[in-house]
Structure formats: structure tokens, C-alpha cells
Amino acid sequence: MTMTANEMIERYVHEVGRQLPRKGRNDIERELRSLLQDAVDERAGDGQPTELTATKVLLDFGPPEQMAAQYHATQYVIGPQLYPFYRFVATIVLSVMAVLYLVLMILTLVTGNSADTASVIWNFLLEFAQAAVISLGVITLIFAGIERVWGGEIVIDGDSAEWDPHDLPPVDDPDRINRFEQVAGIIATIVFVGIFLVLIRPDGVLAPFIAPGFRSVIPLIIVSTAIEVMLKFIVVWQGRWTRMTRTLEIGSELFGLYVLVQILTVGAITTIDFLNWVIRLALFVALVVDAIGIVVKVVKLIFGRKFRPQWHNAVKPSS
Amino acid sequence: MAKQPDKEALYDNLSLELRRGALVLAVLSQLRQEEYGYSLKQNLDARGMSINEGTLYPLLRRLEKQGLLSSDWRVIDDARPRRYYQISPVGEMMLSNLTQEWHNLVQTMDRLLLAKGG
Known part of the structure; x- marks a missing residue:
């Protein structure tokens, strides 16, 4: 089977172009075509370019994959700058889902509506696998989108111009x-709470198991969670713990302690009797551990080491 | 265990690496008057600086993107349309700075290599 020189050139140009980003592709193809024609004409001299002429020229130009790679920078679905964050988000989402499915499965088993334990477990495993694949796919798509739009511009925590080794x-x-x-x-906090x-809304799955008295402390739980989340936001923004945030942390934990005491004294937590005692015992242990933790933190704050300047590592809002 | 590259391949690799930095300088130096890809390649070949097509042509585009070259599609002497490249004012400045740098480097390297040999 013989081809004309032009046909071979066209195939080569097409093969290179196929591997280039759409933007600029036509122009590169056009230039590559003219360069190949120049080279083929030169090699053919006064005669007609043959398949052999084109073959030699194309061998000089090298494999289309290599040529295409030279024309554009390495492309990523999710680049090295973004990848750690992608992996982090994927891990969090999958872990949260795993815990959620586990809890739901245990609840289904404990409440005992279903006779067949094995099939309940099997179903939950299947559903989890399905949900996990879908979530991972969605997360990947979102990150690939971010990469496509802002890929070249993402620099995490890099400010080399202002970097000082003393820092x-x-x-x-x-x-x-x-x-x-x-x-x-x-x-995790936002998702779990x-x-x-x-789940405990009046029409939620867990609603039947929640004692009416417990509902009165729900607003307190929300406020406590909100305080905790806000504090964490401040810490993330500043990049490090400071005297102010450590003090606020103690305040937030004292409030959490107060909420725990309220929950313990409000009466029954759930309508399942034996669970009530288990939960109350767990909460009591948490209360004691928290209280000790707070005392330790107060002592450290008063007698402990110095803090570095408050705004030191703060993330500077980019202008 | 890592496979040992054979000496020839290793040499090719190292010498390619060594030449790579000089390519930009070589290309800029030959584009004071406008050239299209193929004529530039022949020019460089004739002067002993042969650069592989797969390296040279994409390099021209990169240099243009960086503002060191300007280019235009043009038809000259009834030939087929070709993309002509020429050094830009920024490119001129870079070329003169890089040329200075090149001379310094050659001097330094000569000193180093001679000291080693003698």
C-alpha cells in the first residue's frame, strides 16, 4: 500500500494536532504542515516527493507524541498543587460516609426490624460501595474543573518574595x-452535627428514639458547635495558635462543658432504656476528661511558654 | 535495582542537557532578520548548530509566547504561506544580556577545565 507524501504529512499533522489543546491547535497544525512541506520539497529536489521522501522527513521530525509534548506544557487532570487538597477532601468525604453507613447499619440491626443480619450488612456494603464511587467521581470532576480553569495559577502557601529565614x-x-x-x-464537625x-427532626429517622426532654438542649448544642467552628476558622486563618485563640478555646470548651452538664441533667436522652445509661456514662466520662483538659490548658496558658506575634503566619488576603 | 543506562545513551543525554541552555541563544542570534522555521533550521545547520525539528519548532512558539520573538504568516515570492519569525525588542535586550552571560560562562568554564587538566 503506497501513500502520497501529502497524505503522510496530513496523517502526521492530524496525529500531532489530536494531542494538542484546542486553543492554538489549528495554527500549530498549519505551521507544522508548511514546515513538513518545506522539508519534503527540499529533500525531493526537482523530482516529485514520494512516500519515501516523506518517510525520511517524518523520521527526522520524530514521533507525533513527542512532537505534541514539545508543543504544550504537561497537562494534568488534577495537578501537583491541587492534588494534596483533592486527596484530603476525598479522604474526609469517604470517611464521613463510611462512619455514617456504619452507624445506620448498626441502628438498623439494633432496632431489629429485619430478620436477616447477613443481608442487612451485605446491602449496606453494596450501598456504601455505590455511594463511594459516585462521590469520588463527583469530587474528581469538581477538582478537574478547578484544575482546568485555574490550574496554572494555584500556588498554595507560596510567598517566596517575602520569605525570611528567621520566620x-x-x-x-x-x-x-x-x-x-x-x-x-x-x-467533620459540621457534617456530623x-x-x-x-436525623432527629420530628420526621427524621431517629426521631422516635429521642426523648422529648432532650430537645430542649438542642439549641445549646447548635450554639456550642457554632462557637467551636468559628474558633477553628480563626485559627486556620491565622495559621497558628495565639494567646487570643487559646483563651477563646478555653472559653469555648467551658461553654461545651456547660452544655454537657445540661444534657446530663435534663433527664432521659433517648427512648431506648439501656442505651440511655450507656450514653450518659459516655457523656460523663467526656465531661471529666474535658474538665481535666481545660484545667491543663488554663495552667499552660498562665505559666506556659510565650506566643509568637499574633498575626505572624496569618494568610495574607491576596489582592 | 535500577537499570544502568548504557554509556552512549548517558552521554547523549548529558550532552543534550548541556546544549539545551544554549539553544535559546543560538535561535535568538539568527533571527535578527526574519526567517521561517525551515530556513532557520538550515541556517543553524549550516553554522554547525543542528537542532532537531521536534525541539526547534516548538521552541520558536514558546519564545514567541514569552515575547522574545514576533511572528506573522506571510507569502513571499509566490511560495506557500509560511510563518516568519523575527526577534522582538525585548528579545534583543535578552539576547544582548544573555550574550554577555555566555561569554562570562565560557571564560569561567575554561578556567575551571584548564585548571583541572593542567
């Missing part, structure tokens, strides 16, 4: 926060 924090810096962890905490509130 390096000590290796064991107890005030440094991991932004990812803090954001994870915020998301949100789901809990939805």
Missing part, C-alpha cells in the same frame, strides 16, 4: 497548626 518556626512548634487537619475538623440534627 522558620521551631521544629517542635506546639502552636503550629496543620491547616488540612483543622479544615478536616471543621468539615448537621446529619444528627437532620
Whole structure:
């Protein structure tokens, strides 16, 4: 089977163009075509260019994949700048879903409407697998979209012009926060409390198991959660713990302690008798641990080490 | 265990790496008057600086994107339309700075290499 020189050139140009981003593709194709024609004509001399002439020229130009790669920068579905954040979000969402499905499964098993334990577990596993794949797909799509639109511009925490080696924090810096962890905490808190509130609404799945008295403390739980989340936002924004946020943290935890006491003294929490005692015991243990934690934090705040300047590592709003 | 590249391939790789930095300088130096891709390639070949097509042509586009070259589709002497490249004012400035840098580098390297050899 023989081809004309032009046909080979066309195939090559098409193969390169196929691998280029749409923007600028036509122009590159056009230029590449003219360059190939120049080279083929030159090689053919006065004669007609043949398949062999074109073959030699194309061998000089190299494989279309390599040529295309030279024409455009490496492209990512999700680039290295964005990837850690992508993985982080995916992990959080999948973990939250796993816990949620586990809790729902246990509740279904405990309330015992279904006779067949194995099939209940199997169904939950299947549903979880389905939901996990779909969520992961959606998250990936969203991040791929972000990459496409802002891919080249995303720089996380980089401000090399203003970098001063003296700013390096000590290796064991107890005030440094991991932004990812803090954001994870915020998301997890909102998701868990949100789901809990939805489930115990009068028409929610868990509504029958919630004792009427318990509902009076729900506003307190919401306020306490809101305070905690706001505090975490401030910490994430400033990039590190400061004297102010540590003080606010103690205040927030004292309020949390107050809410715990209210829950413990309001009477029955759930309509399932044996669970009531388990929950109350767990809450009591939490109360004691929290109280000790607060005392330790107060002592540390008063007698502990110095804090670095408050706004030190704050994220500067980009202009 | 990592596979050892054979010496020839390793040499090719290292020498390519060494030449890569000089390519921009070579290309800019030849575009004081406008050229299209193929004529530039031949020019460079004739002067002993042969650059592979797959490297040279994409490089021209990158340099234009960086503002060092300007380009235009043009028909000259009834030939087919070709994209002609020429150095831009920014490119001129870069070329003169880079040329200085090149001379310094050559001097320094000569000193280093001679000291090693002698």
C-alpha cells in the first residue's frame, strides 16, 4: 500500500494536532504542515516527493507524541498543587460516609426490624460501595474543573518574595497548626452535627428514639458547635495558635462543658432504656476528661511558654 | 535495582542537557532578520548548530509566547504561506544580556577545565 507524501504529512499533522489543546491547535497544525512541506520539497529536489521522501522527513521530525509534548506544557487532570487538597477532601468525604453507613447499619440491626443480619450488612456494603464511587467521581470532576480553569495559577502557601529565614518556626512548634487537619475538623464537625440534627427532626429517622426532654438542649448544642467552628476558622486563618485563640478555646470548651452538664441533667436522652445509661456514662466520662483538659490548658496558658506575634503566619488576603 | 543506562545513551543525554541552555541563544542570534522555521533550521545547520525539528519548532512558539520573538504568516515570492519569525525588542535586550552571560560562562568554564587538566 503506497501513500502520497501529502497524505503522510496530513496523517502526521492530524496525529500531532489530536494531542494538542484546542486553543492554538489549528495554527500549530498549519505551521507544522508548511514546515513538513518545506522539508519534503527540499529533500525531493526537482523530482516529485514520494512516500519515501516523506518517510525520511517524518523520521527526522520524530514521533507525533513527542512532537505534541514539545508543543504544550504537561497537562494534568488534577495537578501537583491541587492534588494534596483533592486527596484530603476525598479522604474526609469517604470517611464521613463510611462512619455514617456504619452507624445506620448498626441502628438498623439494633432496632431489629429485619430478620436477616447477613443481608442487612451485605446491602449496606453494596450501598456504601455505590455511594463511594459516585462521590469520588463527583469530587474528581469538581477538582478537574478547578484544575482546568485555574490550574496554572494555584500556588498554595507560596510567598517566596517575602520569605525570611528567621520566620522558620521551631521544629517542635506546639502552636503550629496543620491547616488540612483543622479544615478536616471543621468539615467533620459540621457534617456530623448537621446529619444528627437532620436525623432527629420530628420526621427524621431517629426521631422516635429521642426523648422529648432532650430537645430542649438542642439549641445549646447548635450554639456550642457554632462557637467551636468559628474558633477553628480563626485559627486556620491565622495559621497558628495565639494567646487570643487559646483563651477563646478555653472559653469555648467551658461553654461545651456547660452544655454537657445540661444534657446530663435534663433527664432521659433517648427512648431506648439501656442505651440511655450507656450514653450518659459516655457523656460523663467526656465531661471529666474535658474538665481535666481545660484545667491543663488554663495552667499552660498562665505559666506556659510565650506566643509568637499574633498575626505572624496569618494568610495574607491576596489582592 | 535500577537499570544502568548504557554509556552512549548517558552521554547523549548529558550532552543534550548541556546544549539545551544554549539553544535559546543560538535561535535568538539568527533571527535578527526574519526567517521561517525551515530556513532557520538550515541556517543553524549550516553554522554547525543542528537542532532537531521536534525541539526547534516548538521552541520558536514558546519564545514567541514569552515575547522574545514576533511572528506573522506571510507569502513571499509566490511560495506557500509560511510563518516568519523575527526577534522582538525585548528579545534583543535578552539576547544582548544573555550574550554577555555566555561569554562570562565560557571564560569561567575554561578556567575551571584548564585548571583541572593542567
